[in-house]
Amino acid sequence: MRTVVVGTRRSELALTQTQWVMDHLQPSLPEGWELKQERIVTKGDQILHVTLSKVGGKGLFVKEIEQALLDKRIDLAVHSMKDMPGQMPTGLTMGAVTRREDPRDCLLSREGLTLDQLPAGARVGTSSLRRQSQILALRPDLVVEPVRGNLNTRYRKLMDGQFEAIVLAYAGIVRMGWEEKVTEILEPATMLPAVGQGALAVQCRSDDHDLLEYLQVLNDPETERSVTAERSFLHSFDGGCHLPIAGYAVNRPDGIHLRGMVAHPSGNPVLSAEESGDNSREIGKRLARRLLDQGAGVLLEEIRKGIQS
Known part of the structure; x- marks a missing residue:
């Protein structure tokens, strides 16, 4: 017993x-x-x-x-x-x-507009620096504002008019049975997911x-392999899951393919690279080294100081 x-x-x-x-x-x-x-x-x-x-x-x-x-x-x-x-x-x-x-992010818009269709100055709600940096890289004319609370609270704030749109993880939407509320699913090429998302x-x-x-x-061994690569990548940056870091791995016949990103919350610069191989942890470490060579370490230190100030 x-x-x-x-x-x-x-x-x-x-x-x-x-x-x-x-x-x-x-x-x-x-x-x-x-x-x-x-x-x-x-x-x-x-x-x-x-x-x-x-x-x-x-x-x-x-x-x-x-x-x-x-x-x-x-x-x-x-x-x-x-x-x-x-x-x-x-x-x-x-x-x-x-x-x-589904690991992707999605957009919920009060007027049913996609990210491309939102008017200049539209307010988009997210408390994720990862999402903020990628939204502003694509649409620097939008205004990204923080939104906190559970899914119900965030959706209510959207419908109350505090935002023109909000961005959420699609997996959570599916688990809640809210698929009909989604305006647009954002592909990884547009919005690279958070490490482990879904x-x-x-x-x-x-x-x-x-x-x-x-x-x-x-x-699930396949998910475990992918997530291990992503978490190895994240861990190489001192585990800052609240920082604008994204990582998404997929299992392919020739091995694991991992894409990673480190970006400034303003949307500029955005540093990204890809790695492939068979060893999940090694792929994550290799990808992190590639981005560190591009200046990711200096960028993240600047962001950390900005957050603390």
Whole structure:
């Protein structure tokens, strides 16, 4: 007999994702094992008046949950992979990487206009420096403004007229069943996704060997290979998932193909490069070195100083 406590954020999307994991895990557990959900409020959920980059980035959505794992208040945690910092605390491990949903971003527009069709001066809501830099690289005449809160809150702000459009991860839209609200899906050539976007991270303690074994039913090897390359790339830049860094890997017959980007929040400059190969971690490191040779390190240091000031 064992009760496995599953930690999650309280947002509707987080609860939907966690329930999906629980529904797919339960049939593989031994008789007498049951799953119980515990909802945890993270610092990122509480601080809504400033952008993530100003208060420490998206690690704010996982820190309290990871501490609950370390304290053995919970046994399992479900995160959006794109919220995971490049480094994990000692004692914790990624028990599974779920099959990736659509990794692309999407645009929701109040008037049904695409990114190209939005008028000059239109307000676009996003708190992601990654999205901001790519929007402004394409449309420097738009005004990008921060929008925080869960999906329902962001959509309400759009419809209330605070923005002409907002940009969100399409995977979250699909999980919420909101596909009809989407005006335009943004291809990676237009908007390179966040590292890990579309996948879920199932995290547990490194020494929980029984649970780790059962979690394999949730793991998708192809997604794991892609996400490992992307996270290796991110980790090479000191794990700053709140910085304007993007990385997207796909599995091809000849190996893994990874495209990465580091950009200034203003949209200029945008540094990008590509790498291919068989070793996920090495591909990520090689791509990071290529961008560092282009000046990504200096650019990121400038951005960090700007955020802190």
